[in-house]
Amino acid sequence: MKKVQSVLEHFNGVIFKVSKYNRDFENGSVTVTVPKEFLEPLIAMLRNKISNKFILKIPEEIVPSYLLNYREVLNSLSKYFESKKINLINDDYDFCGFLEDVERAEKVLFEDPPKLPVYSVKIPPDCNIKSLEIAIKAQNSFYQLDKRFNFLIVPIEEDQETVNTFIDRFGTRGIFVGKRGVPECFGDDVLMHNDPTLHSNESVNIYFPEKYIVSRPICLRCAKESIAYNLGKIIDLKGNINIPRALTNVDHIGIYSFYDFRNKYDQSQGIWPITPLGHLIWILLSSPISKRETKAYITALASLAFHKCPIFTYCPNHPEKLIFKQKFTEMHCLKKTCNMILCVHCGQWHPEGKCEGNDIPLGCRQCPFCDTIVEKIKLCNHISCSCGKHFCYYCGKGFDEGGDVYRHMDSAKHNDDPPDYQKFVQHKSVSDETLGKFYNEFPDIRKFIKH
Structure with a gap:
């Protein structure tokens, strides 16, 4: 037990259970707790200490x-x-x-170093790994593919030139590139940086509609800078997410992509080429160069997804604390010192005891999906709500996609500022007749007027 305890002290481990020694089976057991990252070195040191073997x-x-x-x-x-x-x-x-x-x-x-029966050959980053794997199996080759570290393990008798010929022959099969040797829809700086030390060890696969596959390494520094720019000030220097900032920049965080903005969308085939997002993210997470920014990016997207989800709500003063919504139940902020509640009467968050009913400031709108009160500050009547939905500020009609709002505004001629917004927010001169006609046309807006 003293030997076990002396080892545990190195890893901040604790013994909390010891079974009796059984002479018949010549064994006993000790149950300990230790941080999982120390498990392997702990086992190695225990083995050395107890067995006197190193x-x-x-x-x-x-x-x-x-x-x-x-x-x-x-x-x-x-x-x-x-x-x-x-x-x-x-x-x-x-x-x-x-x-x-x-x-x-x-x-x-x-x-006197040992003479090994095999040696390794580094596979170039732009090599088609899948094609190599198929070739090795098809030819019953003695080569072995180490996909984790991107090496070919070959017999010592095989000369380097033969191995390179094999890689050149089968590692480029199925690769289709543009005139410059890079898919035209991808930036040279991201996919083929001049500095090989910045290349990802694993190549990203790019799929074309003609059933071609292009495998190219990623410049990790360029990818890192692209993600950091996309996140803006949503993450701090330590990589932590600023939830309030993320929620106010909800439209700023898009799906990470290397697509050129000039790519055309084909209604029959969609957008090509296709890059698996999971594969791309995995490559970026595997490198210490781009790991922090990529992790922050995924965390920010996940956080926004939860905050947009209709089954959750959150106190506007403490948005980092998500709460499951419950119908017909007054909900309190999870922070004990906060007096904000989600009111069952008006459906809004406000200080306890200060409900103003369904009163909405004149000229403002209420999101038809989450009941958030909005006052627009831009000319456009397309409102992208923090819940992830969209609506027309002119009439209050809701939509799932932003493009549907623009089509609606064009067809219904709702591109101008609504009369109530002009009168009560912009303080322009609007006649009672014009205002009354507007309220009669859109009674859902009129019902929120204070009487």
Whole structure:
């Protein structure tokens, strides 16, 4: 127990249960809690402490860690240590033994490095990985594809030129590019940056309607800057989301895309080429260069989706705290020091005891979907509400899509400022006759007038 406790102290672990030692089975158990990120080093240190055996850390420059996943490499290393009369055991991809053997092995590895049966070849970022995988299987090749690190693992007898020829022949199959070697709808700076150190290790697939697939690396720095620009001041320097800012910039955060604005929409086929968003996001999340901004982008989109969802509501003073909506029930802000409530009478958030009923300021409108009161500050009558819906400010009619509002305004001739807005907000001269005619035409607006 003392040995276990001494190891746990390194990882801030706690023992909270110890079972009795069973002599018949020669075992017992200790239950501990420890942060999950420390689990693997904890197990390794416990194994060393309890068994008096140590794990050999093979230098990366001698044998790359990704090669230790291959059985032929492990078998070769076992024979190597045996030939050097070093007593090490291969235990689940680790070589372990007594401290004396481990220290001797570390020295010998540098003095006389082992000759491995395979070596690795880095696959170029613009290579079609799927095509290579198919070729390896079809030809029963001895090559092995490491898709995680983008390497070809090949027998040591195979010369480099033969491997490069294989990659050139099968790694470009199905690739279709424009005159400049880059899909014309994508920016050169994003897909083919001059600095290879900024390229993503994995290429993004771009699908064309002619059943062609283009695989290209992404410039991580350019992608990072594009996301950061798209988010604006919604994230702080630490990558945290500013919810109030995000809600006021709801139209500013769009689906992340590299499409050129000149792309034409084909009614029969849609927009081409197509890039899987999930694949793109995964590539950006996998790199320390673009990880923070990409994570913030996904978090911001998820937060906005929840805030737009009709089953949730939130106090306008504390929008970071989402609340499940309940019909016919007065709801309070989750922050105990806040006196804001969602009123069952007017359907609005306001301080407790200060309900003004359904009174809406003259010239203003109420969203037909979420009942939010709106006063427009721009010339256009298209209102994009924070709930995600849209409506016409002139007549109050609601729509799901913004384009439908513009078509409605054109057909109904609702592009001008409504008479009540001109009179009560802009303080222009509007006759009672004009105002009365407007209210008669749109009685839903008239019913909110104070009597």
